[in-house]
Amino acid sequence: MKKLITGVLLAGALAACGQTTAVEAPADVPGPVVQAEQPPLPAIPTDASAGPSGTDNMTWQFSGDGGSATGTARPRLMYASYGSEGLGINLQCDPGTNNAYALLWRGQQRTSWPFTLHSGTARKQLSGIGEGDSEVFVTAAVALDAPALTNFRTSGELRLTEAEVALPMNAINDQERQAISSFFQACS
Numbered sequence: 001m002k003k004l005i006t007g008v009l010l011a012g013a014l015a016a017c018g019q020t021t022a023v024e025a026p027a028d029v030p031g032p033v034v035q036a037e038q039p040p041l042p043a044i045p046t047d048a049s050a051g052p053s054g055t056d057n058m059t060w061q062f063s064g065d066g067g068s069a070t071g072t073a074r075p076r077l078m079y080a081s082y083g084s085e086g087l088g089i090n091l092q093c094d095p096g097t098n099n100a101y102a103l104l105w106r107g108q109q110r111t112s113w114p115f116t117l118h119s120g121t122a123r124k125q126l127s128g129i130g131e132g133d134s135e136v137f138v139t140a141a142v143a144l145d146a147p148a149l150t151n152f153r154t155s156g157e158l159r160l161t162e163a164e165v166a167l168p169m170n171a172i173n174d175q176e177r178q179a180i181s182s183f184f185q186a187c188s
Helices: 002-016 146-154 176-186
Strands: 059-066 074-079 087-093 099-106 113-119 122-130 136-143 159-163 165-168
Touching: 059 176, 074 122, 087 176, 099 113, 099 122, 113 136, 113 146, 122 146, 146 176
Parallel strands: none
Antiparallel strands: 059 074, 074 087, 087 099, 099 136, 113 122, 113 159, 122 136, 159 165
């Protein structure tokens, strides 16, 4: 009898606390969401002398008084390494005109150098002429208002494709975007 009274008292105490003796099973609760492993993002170089662009050691650099092969001063925008010989592209212009030039640095002479500039969906196919023997500067004329350059001016996105090899040269920070803006302002 003592056991029965103790059980009734315990049940009453539990009910007073708001607990019930019956516990409902939870509804179907999904397990933890497992996300597919993402490939790691490419490391951005941290060497301050090399520049921060993408996965290479190059960065966009503007010079308002760059030279040309003819010795005239031209604004230039280079995607290049600081302190080394790495050069993705050198864009130059004749201020106040729509004339611009894309210069590449290559290691061998050929009769022509076809390449394409891409920015978003816009692209401009160019064919450059090389000058030099062991170190060849390839020059191709391009209009500043070519769709690829117009889009590059606003987006900072540019890719050079040559012989099926693509080199992305996107501006990834405010300093690089400012260099691009300064170039196009100097050319107008």
